[in-house]
Amino acid sequence: xxxxxxxxxxxxxxxxxxxxxxxxxxxxxxxxxxxxxxxxxxxxxxxxxxxxxxxxxxxxxxxxxxxxxxxxxxxxxxxxxxxxxxxxxxxxxxxxxxxxxxxxxxxxxx
Amino acid sequence: xxxxxxxxxxxxxxxxxxxxxxxxxxxxxxxxxxxxxxxxxxxxxxxxxxxxxxxxxxxxxxxxxxxxxxxxxxxxxxxxxxxxxxxxxxxxxxxxxxxxxxxxxxxxxxxx
Numbered sequence: 001x002x003x004x005x006x007x008x009x010x011x012x013x014x015x016x017x018x019x020x021x022x023x024x025x026x027x028x029x030x031x032x033x034x035x036x037x038x039x040x041x042x043x044x045x046x047x048x049x050x051x052x053x054x055x056x057x058x059x060x061x062x063x064x065x066x067x068x069x070x071x072x073x074x075x076x077x078x079x080x081x082x083x084x085x086x087x088x089x090x091x092x093x094x095x096x097x098x099x100x101x102x103x104x105x106x107x108x109x110x
Numbered sequence: 111x112x113x114x115x116x117x118x119x120x121x122x123x124x125x126x127x128x129x130x131x132x133x134x135x136x137x138x139x140x141x142x143x144x145x146x147x148x149x150x151x152x153x154x155x156x157x158x159x160x161x162x163x164x165x166x167x168x169x170x171x172x173x174x175x176x177x178x179x180x181x182x183x184x185x186x187x188x189x190x191x192x193x194x195x196x197x198x199x200x201x202x203x204x205x206x207x208x209x210x211x212x213x214x215x216x217x218x219x220x221x222x
Contacts, residue, residue, distance in 0.1 A: 031208055042200055043153065045210035088153065093208035096160050097168060098143055102152040 002029065002091040006101035014109050019076040021104035023089035030093030032065060032072045035100070038085040043100075046074075048092060079108050112136050116201050116214035123191040123221045131186040131217050133201030141204045142184040143211070144168070144176065146197040153200065159184055191221045 004025045013019050023032065031050045035043040047056055049065035049072060056063045060083075062075045076083055086103040117132045135142065144156040155168030159178040173195060175187040184203075188195060198218050204211040 033210065035211075042213040042216050043202075043211075044213070048208070048210065050208075086152075095207060096141070096166070097155060097158055098141070098202070098204070098211055099155055099169065100153045105150075 002027070002095050002097070002099060004029075004032075004089055004091060004099075004101040006087075006089060006104050008104055009102065010105045010107075012107035012109060013079050015081060016078050019079050019083070019106055021074050021087050021106075023072045023074075023101055025070045025091065028069050029091045030069075030095070031091070032069075033090045033092045034063060034072075034074055035088045035090065036085050037088065037103075041085075043088060046087075050093070076106075079106070081108050081110055084108050114201055114203055114212050114214040116199075116217050118217060119215065120218045121220070123188075123219065125191060125193065125221060127191050128187070128189050129191065129219075131188070131199055131201075131219075133184045133186065133214060134182050135184075135201075135203040135212070136182065137203060137205070137212065138181060139203035139205050139212075140181070141207065141211075142178065143202045144174070144184070144186045145200045145202065146170065146195075147200060147216075148197050156186065156199075188219075193221050195219065196221045 034046040037043045054065040060077045088100045088103045090100045143158045145153040157176040201214040202211045
């Protein structure tokens, strides 16, 4: 199946520090999606990456898809308390199932 | 558009009771999913459907059943509730296999 591993499981940073989470697969993926879940909330779609080596930015968030399409990363520059939550990745495109990685929980200390 | 609507939001069940968690979407999406999320943990796929009349097992289907008689509705049935089924349940839908998924607000279920 299209299992992915996310690291780290948990990270806490001081407000203003950068944060990166990684999503790794043992097989080549078609696409990768990223979601964010705020504490007590439901997952919300952030972005989908499709092309090898693709880089997309959303304000302070930078998403990258590896050249081999086996890994992806999400980098947040200068974290804010609004970035608190759990970030999930999920393979997409050609898979009927939507299976998420275990997620990375981000805590931001003011 | 309401998006994905789940009912109820909260429910307390006694061991051995049964219940149906309702999920409906008004976006004409083909793909629908049920997940459970235990405290501090990730999303585990219970069942999914790629269209009306088609359902399939996910990662953790035991103790649950689903049906998909219409495009809009995807109810999840718990037949004999057990404490291990205490969790938050999310329903999600998407139009195709490579489009974004939309989630409902979740149902918080406690089995005592």
